[in-house]
Amino acid sequence: MPPTLKDVAQRAGVSIKTVSNVVNGYAFITPATRERVERAIAETGYRPNLGARNLRKGRTGFIVLAVPELDNPYFAELTGLVITAAHRRQWTVLVEQTQGSREREQAVITSMGPQRIDAAILSPLAMEPSDLERADPATPLVLLGERDIPGPADHVAIDNVAAARTVVEHLIAIGRRRIAVIGDQPGKNGGTGALRIAGHRQALDAAGLPHDPTMVLPVENYQRADGAAAMARLLDLPEPPDAVFCCNDLLAIGAMRTATDRGISIPGNVAIAGFDDIAEGGYSSPTLTTIAPDKEAIAEAAVNLADKRVDPIRGGRGTKNVESEDVRAPFALKVRESTGGAGR
Amino acid sequence: MPPTLKDVAQRAGVSIKTVSNVVNGYAFITPATRERVERAIAETGYRPNLGARNLRKGRTGFIVLAVPELDNPYFAELTGLVITAAHRRQWTVLVEQTQGSREREQAVITSMGPQRIDAAILSPLAMEPSDLERADPATPLVLLGERDIPGPADHVAIDNVAAARTVVEHLIAIGRRRIAVIGDQPGKNGGTGALRIAGHRQALDAAGLPHDPTMVLPVENYQRADGAAAMARLLDLPEPPDAVFCCNDLLAIGAMRTATDRGISIPGNVAIAGFDDIAEGGYSSPTLTTIAPDKEAIAEAAVNLADKRVDPIRGGRGTKNVESEDVRAPFALKVRESTGGAGR
DNA sequence: ATCGTTGTCTACAACGTTGTAAAGGCGTAC
DNA sequence: GTACGCCTTTACAACGTTGTAGACAACGAT
Numbered sequence: 001m002p003p004t005l006k007d008v009a010q011r012a013g014v015s016i017k018t019v020s021n022v023v024n025g026y027a028f029i030t031p032a033t034r035e036r037v038e039r040a041i042a043e044t045g046y047r048p049n050l051g052a053r054n055l056r057k058g059r060t061g062f063i064v065l066a067v068p069e070l071d072n073p074y075f076a077e078l079t080g081l082v083i084t085a086a087h088r089r090q091w092t093v094l095v096e097q098t099q100g101s102r103e104r105e106q107a108v109i110t111s112m113g114p115q116r117i118d119a120a121i122l123s124p125l126a127m128e129p130s131d132l133e134r135a136d137p138a139t140p141l142v143l144l145g146e147r148d149i150p151g152p153a154d155h156v157a158i159d160n161v162a163a164a165r166t167v168v169e170h171l172i173a174i175g176r177r178r179i180a181v182i183g184d185q186p187g188k189n190g191g192t193g194a195l196r197i198a199g200h201r202q203a204l205d206a207a208g209l210p211h212d213p214t215m216v217l218p219v220e221n222y223q224r225a226d227g228a229a230a231m232a233r234l235l236d237l238p239e240p241p242d243a244v245f246c247c248n249d250l251l252a253i254g255a256m257r258t259a260t261d262r263g264i265s266i267p268g269n270v271a272i273a274g275f276d277d278i279a280e281g282g283y284s285s286p287t288l289t290t291i292a293p294d295k296e297a298i299a300e301a302a303v304n305l306a307d308k309r310v311d312p313i314r315g316g317r318g319t320k321n322v323e324s325e326d327v328r329a330p331f332a333l334k335v336r337e338s339t340g341g342a343g344r
Numbered sequence: 345m346p347p348t349l350k351d352v353a354q355r356a357g358v359s360i361k362t363v364s365n366v367v368n369g370y371a372f373i374t375p376a377t378r379e380r381v382e383r384a385i386a387e388t389g390y391r392p393n394l395g396a397r398n399l400r401k402g403r404t405g406f407i408v409l410a411v412p413e414l415d416n417p418y419f420a421e422l423t424g425l426v427i428t429a430a431h432r433r434q435w436t437v438l439v440e441q442t443q444g445s446r447e448r449e450q451a452v453i454t455s456m457g458p459q460r461i462d463a464a465i466l467s468p469l470a471m472e473p474s475d476l477e478r479a480d481p482a483t484p485l486v487l488l489g490e491r492d493i494p495g496p497a498d499h500v501a502i503d504n505v506a507a508a509r510t511v512v513e514h515l516i517a518i519g520r521r522r523i524a525v526i527g528d529q530p531g532k533n534g535g536t537g538a539l540r541i542a543g544h545r546q547a548l549d550a551a552g553l554p555h556d557p558t559m560v561l562p563v564e565n566y567q568r569a570d571g572a573a574a575m576a577r578l579l580d581l582p583e584p585p586d587a588v589f590c591c592n593d594l595l596a597i598g599a600m601r602t603a604t605d606r607g608i609s610i611p612g613n614v615a616i617a618g619f620d621d622i623a624e625g626g627y628s629s630p631t632l633t634t635i636a637p638d639k640e641a642i643a644e645a646a647v648n649l650a651d652k653r654v655d656p657i658r659g660g661r662g663t664k665n666v667e668s669e670d671v672r673a674p675f676a677l678k679v680r681e682s683t684g685g686a687g688r
Numbered sequence: 689a690t691c692g693t694t695g696t697c698t699a700c701a702a703c704g705t706t707g708t709a710a711a712g713g714c715g716t717a718c
Numbered sequence: 719g720t721a722c723g724c725c726t727t728t729a730c731a732a733c734g735t736t737g738t739a740g741a742c743a744a745c746g747a748t
Contacts, residue, residue, distance in 0.1 A: 002460070002482070004704055015728050020706060028726055049460055051404060052704035055395045055733050069424060071623065076420035080413060080441055095439050097424055116346070116393060138346070224627045257627045279415065283568045283601045285629040348734055359698045364736060372696055396734035399703050 003044040012040035023048060063119045063306055066096040066108040072222070072250065073278040075123065078144075081299035082121065089307055091118075100221070102126035109135040119306035125191070140309030142302045145192050154305040154324050158293045158331040160192055164199025165206075166333050167273045167291055168245050172207045174340055176243035176271055179204065180215040182230040182255060183222065183247025193222075196247045196275060215241060219251065227254025235262060242270055243339075249274035249281045252288055256338065260285075271339040286337030297329040347388040356384035367392060407463045407650055410440040410452040416566070416594065417622040419467065422488075425643035426465065433651055435462075444565070446470035453479040463650035469535070484653030486646045489536050498649040498668050502637045502675040504536055508543025509550075510677050511617045511635055512589055516551045518684055520587035520615055523548065524559040526574040526599060527566065527591025537566075540591045540619060559585055566591065571598025579606060586614055587683075593618035593625045596632055600682065604629075615683040630681030641673040 005023075009016045014037060021029060022037040029037075040046075054060045065082050067075040079095055086093045094117065098104040105127045108120055123144040132151045135141055146157040171179050181200045185193040197216065204211055217233060219226040227246055231254065234240055246252035252274030259266055266272055266286050274281060274290040281288030305325060335341035349367075353360045358381060365373060366381040373381075384390075398404045409426050411419040423439055430437045438461065442448040449471045452464055467488040476495045479485055490501040515523050525544045529537040541560060548555055561577060563570040571590055575598065578584055590596035596618030603610055610616055610630050618625060618634040625632030649669060679685035 005706095006704080016704090017706080017729080018727060020704095021727085024706080028724095030726070033726080049399070049704050051395050051399045051460060052733090053706075055393070055399055055703090055735090056705045056707085058733075060395055070414070070420045070427075071417075071424055073415075073417055073420065073624075076414045076417065076423075079420075079439070080415055083414075083439060083441060092438055094436055095423070095427060097427060116391075116395060224623065228627070253624075253627050257629065260629045279568065280417075280597075280624050283572070283597050285601065285604045350734080360734090361698060361736080362696090364734095365697085368736080372694095374696065377696080393734050396703090397736075399705090399733095400735045400737085402703075 002049070003046045004049065005046070008037065008040045008044050008046045011044060012037045059118050059310070060116050061090070062092050062094055062117045063121060063303075064094045064096055064108060064117045066098050066105065066120065066122045068100045068123065068125050069097050070095070073280055074248065074250075074276040077278065078123075078295050078299060081295055082303060085299045085303040089303060091303070091307075098122075098125065100125040102128070102131070106131050106134065109139075109141055118310045121302045121306060126188070140306055142305045142309075144298065144302060146195060152324055154309070154326070156298050156301045156305065156327045156329060158291075158298070158329045160195035161199040161202065163275070163291045163293070163331045163333075164196035164245070164247075165203045166199075166331075167275070167289070168200050168203035169207075170289070170333060170335065171243040171245065171271055171273060171339065172203060172209070174267075174271065176241075177209060178212075178215065178239065178241040179209070179243040179245060180217065180234050180241035181245045181247070182217045182219060182227055182234075182251050184216050184218040186218050193247050196245075200245055222248045222250055224250045224254035224257070227251030228258045229254075231255035231258035235259070235264065240270070243267075244270060244272050246272065246274045249276040249278045249288060249290055252290070252338070253280060253284060256284065256286070256288070266338050267340045273339055277334060281336070284338075287341075289336045289339040289341060290334050291331055292334050293331045294329045301327040301329060346393070347390045348393065349390070351388050352381065352384045352390045355388060356381045403462050403654070404460050405434070406436050406438055406461045407465060407647075408438045408440055408452060408461045410442050410449065410464065410466045412444045412467065412469050413441050414439070417624055418592065418594075418620040421622065422467075422639050422643060425640055426647060429643045429647040433647060435647070435651075442466075442469065444469040446472070446475070450475050450478065453483075453485055462654045465646045465650060470532070484650055486649045488642065488646060490539060496668055498653070498670070500642050500645045500649065500671045500673060502635075502642070502673045504539035505543040505546065507619070507635045507637070507675045507677075508540040508589070508591075509547045510543075510675075511619070511633070512544050512547035513551075514633070514677060514679065515587040515589065515615055515617060515683065516547060516553070518611075518615065520585075521553060522556075522559065522583065522585040523553070523587040523589060524561065524578050524585035525589045525591070526561045526563060526571055526578075526595050528560050528562040530562050537591050540589075544589055563595065566594055568594045568598035568601070571595030572602045573598075575599035575602035579603070579608065584614070587611075588614060588616050590616065590618045593620040593622045593632060593634055596634070596682070597624060597628060600628065600630070600632070610682050611684045617683055621678060625680070628682075631685075633680045633683040633685060634678050636676045636678050638674045638676075645671040645673060 005016045005019045008019045019037050022034055067079060070076050083093045096108060105124055108122055119140040121142045141153040143153045143155050146160055168179060181197055183193045184197055185191055217230040219230055244255055246255055252272050256266055256272055259270055264270055274288050277290045277292035281290050349360045349363045352363045363381050366378055411423060414420050427437045449468055452466055463484040465486045485497040487497045487499050490504055512523060525541055527537045528541055529535055561574040563574055588599055590599055596616055600610055600616055603614055608614055618632050621634045621636035625634050
């Protein structure tokens with residue numbers, strides 16, 4: 001049985017509360033007492049029982065981070081950064097995987113199973129705006145990725161439309177004219193995919209290029225296999241594209257694989273660009289041009305927002321002010337071999 | 345403020361304990377009472393406060409999973425599986441990243457920061473056997489990956505030596521004779537790397553091939569960049585290898601990249617094999633031959649062992665029986681293009 | 689009618705912590 | 719010498735839950 005305040009108090013010959021005061025850095029304690037207590041703490045190996053502390057304080061010290069799945073390197077990397085950022089603020093992260101299921105996303109915002117948490121950071125995939133209304137208003141919610149979801153949730157995202165436009169402008173700049181896009185998700189409107197496709201469209205329009213619906217490829221998921229399959233369809237067209245913008249890096253990796261399999265040269269015959277800047281793209285053959293969202297900034301902002309919302313006053317748990325915040329994280333275009341850039 | 349047992353009790357006109365009994369499925373309750381309580385629960389939206397429950401029960405319901413870092417897809421995938429397995433047993437996983445630092449690994453086994461947890465699953469990298477002695481004996485510990493670490497910890501791993509031998513035998517079977525290995529970690533003896541290198545040696549010996557120390561390449565870490573650098577050194581040798589076994593897939597990806605950069609054909613000039621079966625290797629160019637550990641089995645076994653060790657009797661937290669267990673998970677060789685296998 | 693027995697429910701204490709309020713010690717000013 | 723104030727420490731209650739032990743009714747058996 002681990003030592004408690006009581007054990008330490010006994011050993012130091014003081015009251016429980018005094019030990020508590022020492023532990024919590026209360027100001028008015030004589031050096032002599034403090035020293036005695038600290039020695040007793042060291043001797044017993046005491047460490048506070050966070051469960052009890054949080055019960056008393058009405059906070060749990062946990063935030064939940066819900067991502068579609070850790071298999072996706074983008075989310076894996078992001079999760080790592082969120083954990084690190086949360087640690088700096090003395091928070092512990094519970095990682096949930098929603099598998100992109102609307103049901104599981106809902107479970108997260110309607111108070112996370114039976115678990116009590118102080119805040120939730122959710123990267124929604126399937127969620128519809130209406131789901132948000134059912135969210136537990138007492139638990140601050142931070143949504144990752146833009147969606148036109150009104151309501152009491154904060155948002156952190158890069159400007160997806162602008163970022164997508166930037167990549168496609170780059171493809172145009174290197175002389176491509178038939179620029180396809182992989183990653184449409186019919187049925188899911190307002191999602192990240194839709195924004196990136198809008199960016200593609202904007203760039204084409206700005207350059208006066210025609211907009212060909214057969215160049216907009218829908219996919220079931222954003223996995224390598226989906227990209228590979230979509231690319232196959234593109235290459236089977238009578239007039240295949242000379243560039244492909246994939247809505248994420250995994251799709252691009254799959255697309256590149258299909259091209260390579262068919263002996264199509266990248267970027268010679270077709271240039272390919274992705275989105276997310278996962279580490280994999282820095283070592284693929286060819287290396288992958290991509291949009292690099294500032295993941296660190298995203299993680300930091302998400303945790304920061306959650307932090308700000310958690311009201312430290314007992315009983316007043318909940319969103320601090322009604323105004324919800326939108327944070328725009330920066331992004332950068334990384335030109336690599338797949339669009340004619342330098343090696344590594 | 346969320347509703348508590350008290351609120352429900354008041355509404356249902358029964359005692360707090362009766363509500364508790366209903367919630368916990370206590371047997372002797374009249375249908376009428378049960379129905380009344382259940383309605384009150386539904387009306388108030390009551391959900392148990394796990395913090396309080398666990399305080400009372402002396403268990404937290406948390407297990408910590410400590411991996412070097414989530415950037416590494418192997419650990420990301422494994423983490424996902426552990427989370428899923430833990431969920432099935434009503435456990436919540438706290439994910440920690442040790443960054444391969446001995447200090448942080450120690451922090452995990454000596455009771456996880458200030459956090460109380462019921463068990464720990466650790467994937468050690470830097471840890472030395474002596475560190476284990478300082479582990480909190482009350483917290484069951486499951487180590488992932490074999491190391492000759494005696495003591496009260498359970499182990500889950502595949503047979504690394506046999507697996508490595510299997511890959512290298514495969515390289516020999518396709519006619520290679522100068523088979524290098526990337527992934528030695530001088531200084532870290534007993535680690536996973538050492539075992540895989542031993543497997544390499546065994547295969548060479550069994551085939552009567554000479555053992556050339558210049559063909560055993562040390563690396564700082566197991567990242568893509570390390571593999572790339574090591575491969576460069578190999579290709580600079582007067583007599584470069586005709587095959588390279590990399591101790592993990594990331595190293596192999598890096599190695600392949602270097603070879604491709606130099607116009608060396610894979611597997612024509614040099615065959616390359618990895619270890620871990622990360623998804624990336626199924627889409628790289630060429631696709632990567634690798635050892636596929638049964639990650640699901642590993643995750644399941646790890647959670648299962650932790651589960652078994654947690655003594656449900658209050659105050660008796662701790663390892664249930666002194667005998668520590670060793671679980672061997674299965675593995676399989678996946679032959680792909682990088683050693684002359686079929687495409688995908 | 690009385691006595692157990694069985695089934696159903698409840699009062700109380702405890703888990704380890706912290707907020708509140710107040711008690712005690714000591715020095716200073718009158 | 720008394721009153722006051724300050725600094726330091728403490729007792730107590732409370733957070734929401736469950737284990738223990740016992741209360742209370744209803745019932746059948748004696």
